[in-house]
Amino acid sequence: MTEIFGVPIQALFGQLMLGLVNGSFYAVLSLGLAVIFGMLNIINFAHGALYMMGAMLTWIGLEYLGIGYWWSLLLAPIGVGLVGIAIERLMLQWLYKLDHLYGLLLTFGLALMIEGLFRDLYGVAGQPYSIPEEFAGAFNLGFMFLPKYRAWVVVASLAVCLATWFVIEKTRLGAYLRAATENPKLTQAFGINVPLMVMLTYGFGVGLAGFAGVLAAPATQIGPLMGSNLIIVVFAVVVIGGMGSILGSVVTGLGLGIIEGMTKVFWPEASATVVFMIMAVVLMIRPAGLFGREK
Amino acid sequence: MSRRVSIAYLIGLGLLLLAPTFIYPILVMKVLCFALFACAFNLLLGYTGLLSFGHAVFLGSAAYVTGHALKVWELPTLLGLLAGTGAATLLGWVIGSLAIRRQGIYFAMVTLALAQMVYFFFLQASFTGGEDGLQGVPRGTLFGLDLADDINLYYLVVAIFAGSFWLIQRTINSPFGQILKAIRENEPRAISLGYDVAKYKLLAFVLSAGLAGLAGATKTLVFKFATLTDAHWHTSGEVVLMTLLGGMGTVFGPVVGATVIVALQNELADKVGSLVTVIMGAIFVICVLAFRRGIVGESLALYERMIGQKGR
Numbered sequence: 001m002t003e004i005f006g007v008p009i010q011a012l013f014g015q016l017m018l019g020l021v022n023g024s025f026y027a028v029l030s031l032g033l034a035v036i037f038g039m040l041n042i043i044n045f046a047h048g049a050l051y052m053m054g055a056m057l058t059w060i061g062l063e064y065l066g067i068g069y070w071w072s073l074l075l076a077p078i079g080v081g082l083v084g085i086a087i088e089r090l091m092l093q094w095l096y097k098l099d100h101l102y103g104l105l106l107t108f109g110l111a112l113m114i115e116g117l118f119r120d121l122y123g124v125a126g127q128p129y130s131i132p133e134e135f136a137g138a139f140n141l142g143f144m145f146l147p148k149y150r151a152w153v154v155v156a157s158l159a160v161c162l163a164t165w166f167v168i169e170k171t172r173l174g175a176y177l178r179a180a181t182e183n184p185k186l187t188q189a190f191g192i193n194v195p196l197m198v199m200l201t202y203g204f205g206v207g208l209a210g211f212a213g214v215l216a217a218p219a220t221q222i223g224p225l226m227g228s229n230l231i232i233v234v235f236a237v238v239v240i241g242g243m244g245s246i247l248g249s250v251v252t253g254l255g256l257g258i259i260e261g262m263t264k265v266f267w268p269e270a271s272a273t274v275v276f277m278i279m280a281v282v283l284m285i286r287p288a289g290l291f292g293r294e295k
Numbered sequence: 296m297s298r299r300v301s302i303a304y305l306i307g308l309g310l311l312l313l314a315p316t317f318i319y320p321i322l323v324m325k326v327l328c329f330a331l332f333a334c335a336f337n338l339l340l341g342y343t344g345l346l347s348f349g350h351a352v353f354l355g356s357a358a359y360v361t362g363h364a365l366k367v368w369e370l371p372t373l374l375g376l377l378a379g380t381g382a383a384t385l386l387g388w389v390i391g392s393l394a395i396r397r398q399g400i401y402f403a404m405v406t407l408a409l410a411q412m413v414y415f416f417f418l419q420a421s422f423t424g425g426e427d428g429l430q431g432v433p434r435g436t437l438f439g440l441d442l443a444d445d446i447n448l449y450y451l452v453v454a455i456f457a458g459s460f461w462l463i464q465r466t467i468n469s470p471f472g473q474i475l476k477a478i479r480e481n482e483p484r485a486i487s488l489g490y491d492v493a494k495y496k497l498l499a500f501v502l503s504a505g506l507a508g509l510a511g512a513t514k515t516l517v518f519k520f521a522t523l524t525d526a527h528w529h530t531s532g533e534v535v536l537m538t539l540l541g542g543m544g545t546v547f548g549p550v551v552g553a554t555v556i557v558a559l560q561n562e563l564a565d566k567v568g569s570l571v572t573v574i575m576g577a578i579f580v581i582c583v584l585a586f587r588r589g590i591v592g593e594s595l596a597l598y599e600r601m602i603g604q605k606g607r
Contacts, residue, residue: 100400120570235407272418273416
C-alpha cells in the first residue's frame with residue numbers, strides 16, 4: 001500500500017474526507033452565527049442546541065411519524081426556524097437596546113433549557129440513524145473509497161452556503177438586509193419593515209443550524225449533547241475567521257475541518273484542541289481574525 | 296468599605312461562625328466555595344465589565360493542582376492550597392493576555408474556547424485521572440489542627456472566604472478599582488485619560504482567576520476530590536448565573552446568588568433529575584428578561600424607591 005510520511009494513503013484520504021465533513025458543519029454553523037450577528041448583534045449561544053434539535057427532529061420524525069430523510073431535510077429546518085422565530089418574537093426582541101452580552105446570556109439559558117428537555121425526554125445515549133438508500137455505499141476513486149453520504153454532506157453544505165451568499169449579495173432582498181444591517185433606522189425610514197427582516201433573519205440563521213443537524217443525523221450519533229461541544233469549536237472558528245464576510249466563514253470552516261482531520265492522522269492527541277491552538281496563534285498575530293475588521 | 300457594607304459583613308461573619316450548630320457544615324462550605332468563586336467572577340464582570348465564559352477552568356485547574364500536590368507530592372495543606380491558587384493565577388495570566396486582545400462578545404467566545412482547550416487537556420492528561428477524577432485527597436493538618444474534622448476545616452474555609460471577600464472589597468474601593476469601573480463605563484474615555492487599559496484589564500483578570508483558583512483549591516479540600524465537572528463549561532455558566540441572579544456589580548449579590556443556586560441544586564437533584572438543567576436555563580432567561588439587576592440589585596432599588604417616597 002502506498003504511504004505518505006509513513007501513513008497509509010487510504011487512511012490519510014479517509015481523514016481528509018472526514019475533516020471536510022466536519023468542516024462543512026463548521027461552515028454552515030458559523031455562517032448562521034455570522035448572519036444572525038450581522039443583523040441582531042447577538043451571538044446565538046443556542047445555535048448548537050438548535051443544530052441538535054434539527055438532528056433530533058429528524059430521528060423523531062422517522063421513529064414516530066415515519067417521515068423519511070428527504071422530507072426531514074425540508075421539514076426539520078423549517079421547524080427549527082419556526083422555533084427560532086418564536087424565540088425572537090417572545091424574548092430576543094426586548095434585548096436589542098441593551099448591552100450585547102445580554103443576548104449571549106439569554107441564548108445560553110435557552111441552550112441549557114433545550115438541551116435539558118431533550119435529555120429528559122430521550123436520555124443521553126446516542127440514537128442511530130441509517131444512511132438514506134440513495135447514498136449507501138461508496139464511490140471507488142481508484143486511490144480510495146469515498147462514502148457517498150460524506151460526499152453528499154459536503155456538496156449539500158457548500159450549495160446552501162453558496163445560495164445564502166447569492167441571496168445576500170446579489171438579490172434585492174439581500175440588498176435590503178445589508179442596508180438594515182448597516183443602518184436600521186434609515187432603512188426603516190425608506191419604508192422597509194426592519195423588525196420583520198430581523199425576525200426572518202434569526203429564523204433563517206437557526207434554520208441553517210437545523211439543516212446542518214439533519215445532514216449530521218446519519219453521519220454521527222444523534223444525542224442531546226451533540227450540539228454543545230460542537231458550538232464551542234464553532235465559536236473558535238468564528239473568532240479565527242471573523243464574522244465580516246460570508247465566504248470568509250465558509251473558507252475558515254472548511255480549512256479548519258481539514259486541519260483537524262489531518263491532525264487526527266499525524267498527532268491524534270492534539271486533534272481535540274488544534275482549533276483552539278490555532279485560535280490562540282491568530283489572536284497573537286491578527287487579533288481581528290483572518291477575514292475580520294476591527295470595529 | 297462603606298459603613299452599611301461593613302455592618303452587613305460583620306453580621307454575615309457572625310452568622311457564619313454560628314452556622315455549624317444548625318446547618319450541615321459541608322453544605323455551608325460548598326456554598327462558601329461557590330460564593331468566593333462568584334465574587335471573584337463578579338470582580339471581572341460586575342466591576343470591569345468583562346464577561347469571561349471560561350472561569351470554571353481556573354476553579355478546575357486549582358482543584359487538580361491542589362489535589363495532586365496533597366495526594367502525590369504529599370505537601371502540607373497550606374502549600375497545597377498555595378500551589379493550586381498559584382497555578383490558576385498563572386493560567387489566568389496566559390488566558391487573560393490572549394483574551395483581552397478582543398472585546399465584548401468576542402472576549403466571551405475566546406475565554407470559552409481557551410477554557411475548552413484546557414478542559415480537553417485535563418481529559419487526556421494522566422495526573423487528573425481522566426473521567427474518574429482525582430479521588431481520596433487527604434486534607435492534612437494546619438497549625439496542629441486536624442482538618443479531617445469537618446468543624447476544624449469549616450473555620451479554615453470561613454477564614455479563607457472572609458479574607459478573600461475583604462480583599463475583593465478593598466480592591467473595588469481602591470484607586471485601582473475606580474479605574475476598573477471607569478473602563479467598564481467607557482473604555483475609550485479611560486484610554487483617552489491616559490490609562491493603559493490593557494494592563495488594568497489583565498490585572499483584574501489575573502486577580503479574578505487567582506481568587507477563583509483559591510475557591511477551587513478550597514473545594515478540593517472540602518470534598519477530598521477534584522473532577523472534570525469543575526472545569527466544564529457548565530460550571531462556567533453556573534458562575535455567570537450565580538452572579539446574574541444575585542446581582543452583578545453588587546457587593547453581596549454573588550454570595551446570595553451562589554447560596555440560592557447551590558441550595559436549589561441540593562434540593563432538586565434527587566427530585567427532578569436532569570430537569571435541573573432546564574430550571575437553571577429558565578432562571579437565566581427570566582433574569583435576563585425581567586430581573587437584570589438580580590436579587591440584591593432589585594431589592595436595593597426597591598428600598599431606595601421607598602426611602603425616596605417617604606422623603607417627599
